Amino acid sequence: MPRETFDRKLQILQDEVLILGSMVENALTGAVETLKQRDMEGSRRLIAEDRAINKKRFAIEADALVLIATQQPMASDLRILAAILDIASELERIGDYAKGIAKVNLMIGEQPLLKPLIDVPRMAEKARDMLHRALDAFIRQDIELARAIPLEDDEVDGLYNQVYRELMTYVISDPRTIDQANHLLWVAHNLERAADRVTNICERVVFTVTGKMIEMDVENSGLEGIG
Amino acid sequence: MFRSIRWRIAVSYILLILVVMFGLVVYLSDLVRKDHLANLRSQLTAEAQLMADALASAPAWDEPDGDLDPVAHRYAEQLSARVTLIGVDGTVLGESHEDRRQMDNHLYRPEVQQALATGQGSSIRFSRTVGYEMMYVAVPVTAGERVMGIARVALPLRQIEANVARLRGTILVAMLFTALGATLLALHIAERTARPVRRLTDVVQRMAAGDLSARLLPTTRDEVGTLTRSLNQMADRLRKTVNTLIEERGRLAAVLDNMADGVVITDSEGCVRLINPAALRLLGIEAETSLDRSLAQVIRDHNIIGLWQQCFEQGEEQVAPVEMDRRGTFLQVIVTPLRDAETGACLVILQDLTRVRQLETVRRDFISNISHELRTPLASLKALVDTLRDGALEDPPAAQRFLDRMEVEVDALTQMVQELLELARIESGQVPLQLALVAVADIVLPPVERLRPQAERAGLRLTIDLSPDLPPILADAQRMQQVLTNLVHNAIKFTPADGQIRVSSFRLRVSSDGEVQPETLNLKPEMLPPGEWVLIAVQDTGVGIPADDIPRIFERFYKADRARSGGGTGLGLAIAKHIVQAHGGRIWAESPSITLRASVEGKGSTFYVALPVP
Numbered sequence: 001m002p003r004e005t006f007d008r009k010l011q012i013l014q015d016e017v018l019i020l021g022s023m024v025e026n027a028l029t030g031a032v033e034t035l036k037q038r039d040m041e042g043s044r045r046l047i048a049e050d051r052a053i054n055k056k057r058f059a060i061e062a063d064a065l066v067l068i069a070t071q072q073p074m075a076s077d078l079r080i081l082a083a084i085l086d087i088a089s090e091l092e093r094i095g096d097y098a099k100g101i102a103k104v105n106l107m108i109g110e111q112p113l114l115k116p117l118i119d120v121p122r123m124a125e126k127a128r129d130m131l132h133r134a135l136d137a138f139i140r141q142d143i144e145l146a147r148a149i150p151l152e153d154d155e156v157d158g159l160y161n162q163v164y165r166e167l168m169t170y171v172i173s174d175p176r177t178i179d180q181a182n183h184l185l186w187v188a189h190n191l192e193r194a195a196d197r198v199t200n201i202c203e204r205v206v207f208t209v210t211g212k213m214i215e216m217d218v219e220n221s222g223l224e225g226i227g
Numbered sequence: 228m229f230r231s232i233r234w235r236i237a238v239s240y241i242l243l244i245l246v247v248m249f250g251l252v253v254y255l256s257d258l259v260r261k262d263h264l265a266n267l268r269s270q271l272t273a274e275a276q277l278m279a280d281a282l283a284s285a286p287a288w289d290e291p292d293g294d295l296d297p298v299a300h301r302y303a304e305q306l307s308a309r310v311t312l313i314g315v316d317g318t319v320l321g322e323s324h325e326d327r328r329q330m331d332n333h334l335y336r337p338e339v340q341q342a343l344a345t346g347q348g349s350s351i352r353f354s355r356t357v358g359y360e361m362m363y364v365a366v367p368v369t370a371g372e373r374v375m376g377i378a379r380v381a382l383p384l385r386q387i388e389a390n391v392a393r394l395r396g397t398i399l400v401a402m403l404f405t406a407l408g409a410t411l412l413a414l415h416i417a418e419r420t421a422r423p424v425r426r427l428t429d430v431v432q433r434m435a436a437g438d439l440s441a442r443l444l445p446t447t448r449d450e451v452g453t454l455t456r457s458l459n460q461m462a463d464r465l466r467k468t469v470n471t472l473i474e475e476r477g478r479l480a481a482v483l484d485n486m487a488d489g490v491v492i493t494d495s496e497g498c499v500r501l502i503n504p505a506a507l508r509l510l511g512i513e514a515e516t517s518l519d520r521s522l523a524q525v526i527r528d529h530n531i532i533g534l535w536q537q538c539f540e541q542g543e544e545q546v547a548p549v550e551m552d553r554r555g556t557f558l559q560v561i562v563t564p565l566r567d568a569e570t571g572a573c574l575v576i577l578q579d580l581t582r583v584r585q586l587e588t589v590r591r592d593f594i595s596n597i598s599h600e601l602r603t604p605l606a607s608l609k610a611l612v613d614t615l616r617d618g619a620l621e622d623p624p625a626a627q628r629f630l631d632r633m634e635v636e637v638d639a640l641t642q643m644v645q646e647l648l649e650l651a652r653i654e655s656g657q658v659p660l661q662l663a664l665v666a667v668a669d670i671v672l673p674p675v676e677r678l679r680p681q682a683e684r685a686g687l688r689l690t691i692d693l694s695p696d697l698p699p700i701l702a703d704a705q706r707m708q709q710v711l712t713n714l715v716h717n718a719i720k721f722t723p724a725d726g727q728i729r730v731s732s733f734r735l736r737v738s739s740d741g742e743v744q745p746e747t748l749n750l751k752p753e754m755l756p757p758g759e760w761v762l763i764a765v766q767d768t769g770v771g772i773p774a775d776d777i778p779r780i781f782e783r784f785y786k787a788d789r790a791r792s793g794g795g796t797g798l799g800l801a802i803a804k805h806i807v808q809a810h811g812g813r814i815w816a817e818s819p820s821i822t823l824r825a826s827v828e829g830k831g832s833t834f835y836v837a838l839p840v841p
Contacts, residue, residue: 008496011521014523014524015497015521015522015523015524015532016523018523018524018527019523019529019532019533020529021527022527022528022529022530022532023529026529132527135527139524
């Protein structure tokens with residue numbers, strides 16, 4: 001197969017990763033939005049759509065493996081293919097977090113929320129924004145951007161701590177809220193984990209470009225360290 | 228160098244001339260030589276004949292050892308030639324230039340044989356006797372029928388060869404001059420032929436470089452002239468076509484640039500080939516990061532990419548609404564295969580439905596709100612009537628109480644219907660404003676004073692702060708009082724006890740570049756067009772308005788906090804908005820963003836009314 005065809009196939013695979021990314025982005029904010037709106041139907045739909053995300057991930061994986069097996073790519077091409085494999089699995093995991101949030105909505109069921117969701121949607125928006133730009137960095141091979149995004153994880157962690165403390169005040173004042181507070185904490189935790197996975201994607205982008213794997217976890221403080 | 232027409236023409240001319248000249252020289256010198264020889268031969272023949280006739284009677288011919296030397300010498304002097312007299316047997320009898328006794332038998336000399344056979348003979352050959360080429364002419368000497376001997380006259384050819392050489396030299400020099408002249412002429416002709424072609428080339432090169440106004444005046448009537456004229460015609464046609472195309476492209480580009488719908492064209496590999504500003508705006512991307520990239524990289528939305536893939540695979544138009552919640556926009560996406568152009572190219576049209584969706588939401592909410600608003604008093608009326616019918620009529624004091632409550636409900640319904648009607652009339656412009664110059668105080672003070680007792684009952688401090696430099700404004704005082712009543716009434720309703728309500732007014736200037744004077748006011752320049760304004764602000768320390776609700780509170784029946792809004796019809800702000808807009812003014816609200824945290828709550832909200840200074 002001539003070089004041109006290989007490049008084209010690689011390009012298509014990268015596009016597929018972006019499409020998967022878009023699906024996951026929508027799932028993430030969609031899950032929080034349906035929770036906020038108490039839209040059970042929407043949550044059920046999101047849980048069903050997670051299957052499409054998983055399928056897409058496996059399709060990407062299979063195509064990438066075929067390309068590796070038949071083309072025996074070298075150096076940077078191989079690193080890009082490795083990154084595609086890695087990023088696809090990270091995206092699938094983020095999709096699982098979104099599915100988890102949608103499940104929480106169903107678990108909370110018809111009871112009203114303890115409080116209107118303010119910080120949780122912000123976390124989701126932040127995590128989605130980081131994910132979007134991390135994929136930008138991957139496509140443009142922009143290591144500056146890939147190095148900058150993990151620093152923003154602090155913001156998500158901060159929001160997570162805030163949600164945690166807030167939910168604790170509810171629990172302390174009325175122990176009957178423990179159940180729902182726990183569920184909402186789960187949601188926040190999933191979002192915090194999603195942002196951490198974005199950091200992994202960024203590390204992978206830096207590796208793709210430089211060939212060096214670096215740990216970009218900024219120092220964990222407080223609660224998210226236990227996740 | 229020899230690839231150019233000029234040199235090809237010149238060189239072939241020169242070669243032709245040289246060949247012709249050379250041939251001519253060879254031919255001419257040969258001709259001259261032959262001519263000379265022929266002349267010489269006939270001259271010598273005539274002389275030999277004369278001599279033979281004169282010598283026919285000489286007695287020495289018959290003597291075995293006759294001596295004709297003296298005769299030969301005499302003739303030789305007269306003829307300036309060598310004379311040889313030969314006997315019939317070949318013996319030399321007389322010789323003018325040599326010693327005849329040394330000479331061998333001449334019978335078998337070619338000219339002698341020829342003369343004996345035909346009556347005259349000639350020969351050119353190298354004479355060993357004298358040492359150079361000679362022409363010999365011999366005739367028989369006859370007496371009657373009897374051949375007495377042979378008379379031979381010979382001349383050296385040196386003279387002739389010299390003549391021929393001189394002539395050849397002359398011809399050569401002439402030929403050189405001619406060849407030189409011909410070469411110059413050839414160069415000139417070649418130059419003349421090649422120059423228009425070169426000029427044409429220049430012009431065509433300029434045209435190729437894009438200068439379609441380049442023209443060449445035809446200077447000749449030959450083929451080159453025709454070519455020049457044809458070229459000019461072609462350039463004219465080309466320029467016209469190009470101009471038409473440029474114009475058309477400009478029009479299309481203007482349409483693409485200014486249309487509200489986003490347009491993206493992709494090629495068969497899914498790369499973006501064209502994207503218009505509306506599409507860039509709707510997708511929130513930059514042109515330079517979009518062109519020649521794959522659609523997936525540019526649009527980054529799996530729904531739209533999915534539509535494009537379907538269109539690409541099925542070759543059929545795909546239409547679907549897509550919500551891009553990252554940017555909060557609703558798009559109607561239409562993907563059409565471009566059959567006329569390259570195969571596999573697709574046209575993606577993005578129609579912005581955000582506004583339509585918002586209006587739809589407003590309408591849906593309106594219907595659900597109005598049903599709700601009507602149902603509550605109607606349900607209560609129904610309950611009251613049922614109670615009366617079930618026996619309350621028998622208890623006159625209770626019946627009286629019920630009737631009073633029914634009246635309250637009916638009044639509320641009536642008020643709502645009236646306000647709805649009024650809103651509809653204001654909206655449709657059927658209520659003419661009674662515009663007059665009024666002081667701002669006349670608009671602000673009456674409603675505030677009217678509501679002061681109510682505020683005091685609710686434990687609120689109500690203050691008024693009017694700037695001293697307020698100009699009079701052109702307004703319908705009664706209507707504007709209605710607006711102020713509504714705003715202050717809302718403030719009272721949504722502010723808990725011990726709160727404060729402040730009604731203030733001051734002048735405001737917005738310059739054409741969006742600067743606001745005074746700057747203390749945190750005002751977004753896009754809210755107010757440039758000009759002089761009077762701003763009336765109603766500020767409270769109440770519950771505030773959630774940021775999501777701020778754009779919608781002026782909609783009919785929209786209630787940010789249903790639990791607290793209590794008795795109002797939900798139409799007050801909608802009516803206020805329409806009245807202010809009818810005055811050419813603006814109305815908006817601000818509230819510090821509200822979160823659950825208690826510290827932020829209670830910062831209240833501020834409603835602004837801006838009216839233009841006439």
